[in-house]
Amino acid sequence: MVTNFAPSQSRASAGHQYSRCTGRKKALCIGINYIGQKRALNGCINDIKNVKRFLTRQWGFKEGDIVMLMDQTTNPRQMPTRANMIDAMKWLVKDARPHDSLFFHYSGHGGQISDTHGDKTDGFDEVIYPVDYKTAGVIIDDELHRLMVKPLPRGCRLTVRVYFQSCHSGTTLDLPFMYHHDGRLKENHIAERTRSQRMSSADVISFAACRDDQTSADTVQAGVAVGAMSYVSSSQLASRKPVQSYLELLLSVREIVQPNFQQKAQLSSGHYIDTRLQFIL
Numbered sequence: 001m002v003t004n005f006a007p008s009q010s011r012a013s014a015g016h017q018y019s020r021c022t023g024r025k026k027a028l029c030i031g032i033n034y035i036g037q038k039r040a041l042n043g044c045i046n047d048i049k050n051v052k053r054f055l056t057r058q059w060g061f062k063e064g065d066i067v068m069l070m071d072q073t074t075n076p077r078q079m080p081t082r083a084n085m086i087d088a089m090k091w092l093v094k095d096a097r098p099h100d101s102l103f104f105h106y107s108g109h110g111g112q113i114s115d116t117h118g119d120k121t122d123g124f125d126e127v128i129y130p131v132d133y134k135t136a137g138v139i140i141d142d143e144l145h146r147l148m149v150k151p152l153p154r155g156c157r158l159t160v161r162v163y164f165q166s167c168h169s170g171t172t173l174d175l176p177f178m179y180h181h182d183g184r185l186k187e188n189h190i191a192e193r194t195r196s197q198r199m200s201s202a203d204v205i206s207f208a209a210c211r212d213d214q215t216s217a218d219t220v221q222a223g224v225a226v227g228a229m230s231y232v233s234s235s236q237l238a239s240r241k242p243v244q245s246y247l248e249l250l251l252s253v254r255e256i257v258q259p260n261f262q263q264k265a266q267l268s269s270g271h272y273i274d275t276r277l278q279f280i281l
Helices: 044-059 082-093 141-148 192-198 228-240 246-257
Strands: 025-031 066-070 101-107 110-114 124-128 157-160 203-208 218-221 224-227 266-269
Touching: 025 044, 025 082, 044 066, 044 101, 066 082, 082 101, 082 141, 124 141, 203 246, 246 266
Parallel strands: 025 066, 025 101, 101 157, 157 203
Antiparallel strands: 110 124, 203 266, 218 224
16 A cells, blocks of 8 residues: 655654655766676666666656766766765765755675674674775765765655665665564664664665675676666666555565565665655655
């Protein structure tokens, strides 16, 4: 069942507000194949090209408001270095207002390192790997949260979707609420003493490719290498069933992917959401 957008989608409890997604739309899409490196990937650049097409055709994003970083370019500012990625994240949230719709997509390697701050119940932080991670370092989930969640005003939407096409991506944005397949909240993955610090009055939603203890996969569709999760979720919304609730989208993606890949898409948020609400951008 899908609950219609208005008026319920404009309200939330405990000082939080759902975004109507009627303001400015901006997107940052990062795809890294690690060309020439030992652990090269195949589908990440194709992923973000598909995502850009999905955003412009399905949701009315303008090409001039979409930043694409990829390691198949001659433009040094478009290369997904650590510095460029952080600058682009700052651009994404700059001057954000209530009911804006911001979108972040990352396709590339991810991993886990020991949590030195004590804010994770499993003892690990999730990280993503810029193209120059060997010299510049990784970007940890605490920093992603600080850069893209903390600056947002109440009622501004940040959608992290289609997915982090990376390993161990379930809690990469450090959002405190995660959901079971039936909409129930999962047990805390954020330590109780820091849980309130991870909450947001903005409307922050994240779909991740897999649980923290799983890895995600590349696949080939129509002869083109893509990320399995991002391809399926885009096709679900673009052609098969464009009107879905958050929970329906999560379940439909899992049903298609799981027979072929051992990974489960994950849904998390910065405040408690009614997963029966219609997914919008």
